[in-house]
Amino acid sequence: MKFSLADDVRNIASMINNKLQMGVDLDKVVFIRSYGSKTKAYARTFSLPSQWRYVLETNTLYIVEVISERYDSLSCQDKAYVLTHELMHIPSNMSGGLRNHSYSGFSKLKHLLRKLEIPKEC
Template sequence: MLRFEAALDVAAVAVKLNEEFGLGLDLGRVAFIRSRGSRSRAVARTLGTPSQWRFVLNPGVLYVVEVIAERFDHLDCAGRAWVVLHELLHIPPSMSGGLRNHSSPAFKAMNRMRRRVEAMCRDGRV
């Protein structure tokens, strides 16, 4: 059975990455959740919430970042931070409700970010 819970640890990592890399995201408009029992092969995913759902459920939440516990939780610090950074890069700075795809220039710069992510983990900043 699929279960969801708040992922406060993931949100905390996202805050640090947002600051470190100057992503300029309003993370108060992003919900971070952890799923258990998913059959997905993904480690994590970012979803834009449709405007109708925002109207009915929570108008403040534009995006949902979901980590799949079975694939995410066993990763080391750098692996978890890398996955969260990847998911944050799907969210455009304008936070318009849309999502960036992997051909976006933000993803092309991702490899240059790897050393900084690893250093953040080594220094205990994540």
């Protein structure tokens, strides 16, 4: 499997974070694109444990990975849906933990997406 930084994904996530006022500090989130993954997921969010942050001397708290084979061919609206979903896993207090799917925001996801003015090309 190969990885690369995903600045295009960061830009879309920044737009979502700002327009929906999610309160996620994206300076503490790294966005990567993976190639060659066998997962059926479009994207995944990981929390970087405090021990790793200490050893690696980093302020990064979260990693959002998009799976190139599944994510890249999506429409802009679907990319926005996937990234909004992944950002919802990150609590606004940036505690290092992850929200699970029982968080109430996930049930409001489609309603939130109506607030976004998603460009035709992203």
